Amino acid sequence: MPALRVILGDQLSHDVAALDGAADDDLVVMAEVRDEATYVRHHQKKIAFIFSAMRHFAAELREKGRQVRYFHIEDDEDGPHTLRAAARKALEEGRFDEIVITEPGEWRLAEDLRRWEGDLGVPVRVVADDRFICDHETFEEWAEGRDGLLMESFYRMMRRKTGLLMNGDEPEGGRWNYDKENRKPAPGGYEPPKRIDFQPNDITSRVLTTVAERYGDHFGALQPFHMAVIRAEALRALNAFIERALPEFGDYQDAMLGGEAYLNHSLLSAYINAGLLGPVEVCEKAEAAYRAGEAPLNAVEGFIRQIIGWREYIRGVYWLKGPDYAKTNHLNASGKLPDFYWDPDKTDMACVSEAVRHTRDHAYSHHIQRLMITGNFALLAGVEPAEVNEWYLIVYSDAFEWVQLPNTHGMALFADGGVVATKPYAAGGNYINKMSDYCKGCAYSVKDKTGEKACPFNYLYWDFLDRNEDRLKGLRRLNMPYNTLGKFSAERRNEIREDADRFLKSIGVR
Ligand code: FAD
Ligand code: DLZ
Ligand code: SF4
Numbered sequence: 001m002p003a004l005r006v007i008l009g010d011q012l013s014h015d016v017a018a019l020d021g022a023a024d025d026d027l028v029v030m031a032e033v034r035d036e037a038t039y040v041r042h043h044q045k046k047i048a049f050i051f052s053a054m055r056h057f058a059a060e061l062r063e064k065g066r067q068v069r070y071f072h073i074e075d076d077e078d079g080p081h082t083l084r085a086a087a088r089k090a091l092e093e094g095r096f097d098e099i100v101i102t103e104p105g106e107w108r109l110a111e112d113l114r115r116w117e118g119d120l121g122v123p124v125r126v127v128a129d130d131r132f133i134c135d136h137e138t139f140e141e142w143a144e145g146r147d148g149l150l151m152e153s154f155y156r157m158m159r160r161k162t163g164l165l166m167n168g169d170e171p172e173g174g175r176w177n178y179d180k181e182n183r184k185p186a187p188g189g190y191e192p193p194k195r196i197d198f199q200p201n202d203i204t205s206r207v208l209t210t211v212a213e214r215y216g217d218h219f220g221a222l223q224p225f226h227m228a229v230i231r232a233e234a235l236r237a238l239n240a241f242i243e244r245a246l247p248e249f250g251d252y253q254d255a256m257l258g259g260e261a262y263l264n265h266s267l268l269s270a271y272i273n274a275g276l277l278g279p280v281e282v283c284e285k286a287e288a289a290y291r292a293g294e295a296p297l298n299a300v301e302g303f304i305r306q307i308i309g310w311r312e313y314i315r316g317v318y319w320l321k322g323p324d325y326a327k328t329n330h331l332n333a334s335g336k337l338p339d340f341y342w343d344p345d346k347t348d349m350a351c352v353s354e355a356v357r358h359t360r361d362h363a364y365s366h367h368i369q370r371l372m373i374t375g376n377f378a379l380l381a382g383v384e385p386a387e388v389n390e391w392y393l394i395v396y397s398d399a400f401e402w403v404q405l406p407n408t409h410g411m412a413l414f415a416d417g418g419v420v421a422t423k424p425y426a427a428g429g430n431y432i433n434k435m436s437d438y439c440k441g442c443a444y445s446v447k448d449k450t451g452e453k454a455c456p457f458n459y460l461y462w463d464f465l466d467r468n469e470d471r472l473k474g475l476r477r478l479n480m481p482y483n484t485l486g487k488f489s490a491e492r493r494n495e496i497r498e499d500a501d502r503f504l505k506s507i508g509v510r
Contacts, residue, residue, distance in 0.1 A: 001095055001096060001097035002023060002025040002026045002027060002094070002095075002096055002097070003022070003023070003026045003027075003096055003097065003098045003099070003100050004026070004027055004029055004087060004090055004091060004096045004098070004099045004100070004122075005018045005019060005022055005026055005027070005028045005029065005099075005100045005101070006018065006028075006029045006030075006083070006086075006087055006099060006100070006101040007019075007028060007029070007030050007057075007101075007102070008083070008101075008102070008104055008105075008109075009030075009032075009036065009050040009051075009053075009054050009274070010050070010105055010273055010274045010275060010400055011102050011129075011275050012053055012054065012057040012231075012274050012275040012276055013131055013275035013276075013278065014060070014061075014064075014231075015131075015278075016102050016129075016131065016275060017102045017127040017128060017129060017130050017131075018100050018101050018102040018127060020127070022066070024065065024067075025067070026066075026067070027067050027068070027069055027090060027094060027096070028058075028061055028066050028067065028068045028069070029068075029069050029070075029071075029086060029087060029090045030054055030057070030058050030068065030069075030070050030071070031070070031071035031080060031083055031086030032051050032054065032071060032072055032073035032076075033071065033073070033076070033079075033080055033081055033082055033083055033085070033086060034073070034076055034081040034082075035081050035082045035083070036082075036083065037073065037214075037215065038215075039108070040390055040393050040394050041215075041218045041219065041394055042215075042218060042393075042394055043218065043219055043220035043359075043363040043394060043395050043396070043397065044211050044212070044215050044216070044218050044219070044220045044221070044222040045220055045221070045222060045225065045227070045362070045363035045397055046220075046363050046394075046395075046396070046397040046399070047211050047215055047218070048204070048207050048208055048211045048222060048225060049227050049229065049270060049274070049363070049397050050274065051073065051207045051210070051211070052200075052203060052204040052207040052208075052229040053229045053230070053274055053276065054070075055070070055072075055203050055207065056203060056229050056230045057230075058070045059203075060230070060231075069090045069093065071086050071089070073210060073214065074210055082112075083109070083112075084112060084115070084116055084119065084120070087099060087116065087120060088119075088120055091120060091122065096122060097122065097123070098122055098123045098124070098125055099116065099120065099122055099123070099124045099125065100125045100127060101113065101124065101125070101126055101127070102126075102127055102128075102129050103126050103127065103128060103129050105129075105273075105400045105401065105402040105403075106400065106401040106402060107322070107323045107401070108401070111323075113126060131275065131278060131279070132279070132312060132315060133158060133161065133162060133279065133280065133308055133312050134154075134158065134161075134312045134315075134316055136316075136319050136320075139154075139312075139315075139316030139319070139320060140320060142154060142157060142316075143316070143320055148418070148422065149313075149317065149419060149420070150422075151309055151310060151313045151420075152176070152177065152309075154309065154312070154313045154316070155176070155177075155305055155308065155309030155310075155313070156171075156176055158308040158309060158312055159171065159176065159308065162280060162283070162308055164280075164283050164284070164287055164304055164308060165287055165290075165297075165300070165301055165304060172290075172297065172301070173297045173301075176301075177301065177305065178250065178297060178298035178301045178302060179302065179305075181250060181251075181298040182250040182251065182253045182254065182298055182299075182302045183253075183254045183435075184251045184252060184254075184255065185252075185255050185434060185435050185436070186252050186255040186256075186257050186260075186263065188437070190252075190257065192245070192252075192257075192260050192262060192263045192264060193240075193244035193245045193264065194244070195237075195240070195262060195267065196236060196237055196240050197224075197226035198226050198227060198228050198229070198233050198237075199226070200225055203229075204225065204229055208222060208223070208225055218394075219342055219360065219394060219395060220359075220360050220361075220363055220395065221360055221361045221362075227270065227397065228271060228276065230276070231276045231277070234268070234271040234276040234277050235277070237267065237268065237271065238266075238268060238271075238277060238282060238285060239285070241266045241267070241268065242285050242286060242289050242294075242295070243289075243294075245264040245265070245266065246264075246266075246286060246289055246294075246295045246299055246300065246303060247294065247295045247296065247299055248264045248299065249264045249265070249266070249295075249299040249302060249303050250296065250298035250299035250300075250301075250302040250303075251264075251298070251299070252264050253265075253302055253367075253368075254368050254435055255368070255435055255436070256351070256354075256366075256368055256369060256373075256432075256435055256436035256437075256438065257436065257437055258350070258354060258436070258437050258438055258441065259354075261358040261361070261362055261364065261365065261366070262364075262366065263366060265366045265367070266282075266303070267364065268282060269398035270363075270364075270396075270397040270398040272307070272311075272398075273398050273400055273403065279307050279308065279311065279312075280308075282307060283303075283304045283307055283308060286300045286303050286304055287300060287304065306367075311403065314402075314403055314406045314407055314420070315402050315403065317406045317410065317419060317420060318401070318402040318403070318405055318406050319402070321406075321416075321419065325405065325406070325409065325416060325419075326385075326386070326389060326405060326409060328385075328409070328415055328416050328417060329384070329385055329415050330414060330415050330416060330417035330418075330471065331379075331382070331413070331414060331415065331424075331468055331471060332471075333379075333382040333383060333384055333385060333413070333415070334382070334384050335381055335382045335383040335384060335504065335509035335510060336383065336384070336387065336508055336509055337378070337383050337384075337387040337388060337391060337509075338381075338383075338507040338508055338509055339507075339508065340352065340353070340356060340507070341356060341374065341391055342356075343356070343360075344356040344357040344360060347507075348442070348443035348444065349377075349442065349443075349444060349455075349456060349457075350438045350439070350441050350442035350443070350444075351373050351432050351436065351438040351439075351442070352373055352374065352377055354369075354373075354438060355369040355370075355373040355374050356374065359374075359395050359396070360395075363395065363396055363397035364396060364397060364398075365396075368435065370392070370396075370407075370412070371411065371412055371425055372425065372427060372431065372432065372435070373432070375388075375408070375411075375412030375413070375425065376412070376425060376426060376427055376457070377457070377460075378412065378413065379412060379413050379414065379424055379425070379426055379464065380426060380457065380460035380461055380463070380464040381460060381504055381509045382464070382467070382504075382509070383509060385408075385409055385413050385415040388408055388412070388413060389404070389405060389408050389409055392404050392407070392408040393405075406419075406420050407420075411425065412425060418475075422475075422477055423472075423475050423477040423478055424464075424472070424478075426461060426464055426465070427457070427461065428455070428457050428458045428460075428461035428462075429444075429446040429455035429457040429458045429461075430446070430458075432446070432457060433446045439455070442455070444456065446458070450492075450495045450496060450499050451499065454499065456503050459495075459496045459499040459500050459503070460500055460503070460504075462485060462488070462493075462496045463496050463497055463499075463500035465478070465481055465482065465485050466485060466493060466496065466497065469482070469485075
């Protein structure tokens, strides 16, 4: 008897494991379902991207001769509302002797899958997602017995495993990591490379209408919509990135510029995460550009490290730590997420407003905005991790819990007590001023440390260290700021506390 092969919205790869060995009479099931679209109130663009990419992928499967049962969200009144219900409906329509599904990217669905077999009455075979370079067992073995899970050592293992930028056993150029060269601010007048705007076809236009009707009250601008929705387009985006943006990717990796949402970033995360591009092929293209003398080593190594290093490491942590990971709250943060995370016009902080504006308009902001602007602010302000985690899962088109959670909870908020980061990524206004041109046009003064006009990041930074002294003082990498804080007079410390309290009350955090 044939098998049912279920493909989820972020498993849109023709070589996805659930399709391995598929017979001609097997039925592929794909389903746009209410529960997935609303378990958090995803950004409108994110839903449109997933639905359009799913519909195009189903069409490609049919062109390849596969039989596909596809559930459209427009038929949702009578249709299934969950992925399990979609599988049940498809089972009722034929005779199948098993369900095959690639492991999902979230605990929520992995736990639900455990109930499928009993509930649906057929064997369910969950196969490993081999689109990742590091499987769960390898990550567990690597993590076993280590004091800290240092990304750098994991990254070296991935370099050796993939052979990317390796000369035999040695790293290309003699060093593993060129990060120190990748911290330049962008010069005034810098013009970042142009991006390809993909135009919506009929399928995407239909999805856009549906998303506007059904999810028009979710956060974010639906239009204009220029994302790639098929692999061929994603490959064009990849090639354009390699050609135009990769050469200076390293230099401006940590830079921020007013009005520039993308700088030299690749914008490929949503495509890789949804399965339109493979992580290794992306890295191989970057390496080829280096070998051909078209991109420097600092750029190519930096880019490859993000993918085979950070991306794989973050996934490893998510599955290693399990569902309890999200329940930790090392810094005991309990504040409310300010309204301006949903509306860039509700804050006078130019840097935050800009990051939220990009997020609203593009369902995207680049790494340093996520970490050092919106993440840093939530960390310093002491916003409750659950609220911040949900915001990040909602607002980015590349956000799936396996990658969003350790980045937010661990890297940005230090809520895991130092699993992902060796110290909190906390910074005052000086850092933002050094790496961007935002402060020039800001209502606050980055030079002022206290008082109504002072940059809030300045006093919030010291208030954060002060408030968390018992929890953080022992961290070696925070010795310097704690020494400085120790020299502040009691009056200055009080002034900082009062400024922070006044400001955080005014924006509803406290
Ligand atoms: P580039 O800067 O061009 O980087 C190249 C690629 O490296 C990315 O496409 C991505 O695949 C990978 N990458 C880079 N950094 C990371 C990282 N820390 N973790 C995993 N992959 C990485 N990334 C997501 O894919 N989904 C998320 O939900 C997500 N949430 C984040 C939340 C916070 C608080 C932070 C600090 C980071 C988050 N990231 C997330 C990581 C990173 O910010 C995005 O991958 C990146 O901004 C995507 O843009 P890009 O494709 O232009 O990346
Ligand atoms: C994110 C998302 C959305 C919005 N909708 C669907 C859907 O209707 N059907 C589906 O199969 N997948 C969807 N997804 C992606 C899933 O939520 C994703 O597979 C899990 O988050 C696991 O990573
Ligand atoms: Fe951001 Fe402070 Fe600079 Fe304003 S002054 S842009 S709040 S860092």
